[in-house]
Amino acid sequence: MTETIQRKEPLLVIVGPTASGKTKISLDIANTYNGEIISGDSMQVYRGMDIGTAKASRAEREQIPHHLIDIRNPDEGYSVSEFQQMAKASITDIAARDKLPIIVGGTGLYIESVCYNYAFTEVSFHEDYRKSLMQYAEEHGNEMLHSKLQQVDAQAAERLHPNDTRRIIRALEIFEFTGKTMSEALQAQQKQSPYTLCLIGLTMDRQLLYKRIEERIDEMMEQGLLNEVEQLLAKGYDTDMVSMQALGYKEMIGYLSGEYDLDRAVYLLKRDTRRFAKRQLSWFRRMNEIHWIDVTDGNFTKHLQHIHDIIGGKLY
Structure with missing residues (x-):
């Protein structure tokens, strides 16, 4: 009797960093390979947060189906384990329809959790400990809370912005009640993918990237980022919410609250x-399986051909 070998789903x-050109390239690749796109961004899940999170436009989403965008209100929680579960379900659904996820x-962390099927720590929530850290942050500031994490888990501190208090507190909680850092827990994971995996990374000259970032932010302001934030606040979303601490939102909130001027x-x-x-x-450089494409020269056709060659060798 012949044993059936189950083929892994392709992924x-x-x-790449923000403003490196992922959206444009991914749309072309999805068109070519009959693919559907799953957002791997922790903030694009929130409704009404379009400009600041650089979501694909309505027209782009009509052109190619997108998943895990606009699935939460800004006052609702969203964790990496939820992302992992939903992304895995989307991959299975897309692959079952003979399309490329x-x-x-x-x-x-979100992306790596899916690529390698991370098992997240079972450390339960300790409400009193969390409240004590929240109080510490309120009294001494987010930077001081972040420095606490820096002392016990420098790798996690490098990854997390000082305003990302929710994840900082979770990392401190894991260390407090297990004696192991979150980074140690992640490094202990088996780097064995449940998928036939192809990882492409976009990179470019650092100064060019910074120039593109600044140009993108100027475009966001022209598109109405400030008005987008005002509308969210008018709906009653609190400035302390995780969503409102996202890049683009917390800075505009600072202006609207009178902390500084718009410039x-x-x-x-x-x-x-x-x-950021x-x-x-820094995070992606640790992922050894990534095939890096340097897009500094802006030769879109050449870069696409390089990506096609990689995909052909890994998935087809």
């Missing part, structure tokens, strides 16, 4: 986005 993943994005808000957004891009690259 193409396109990663394509994850596109820049949230490293300062835009300056801070550009600065923090450059820092640096953290993204």
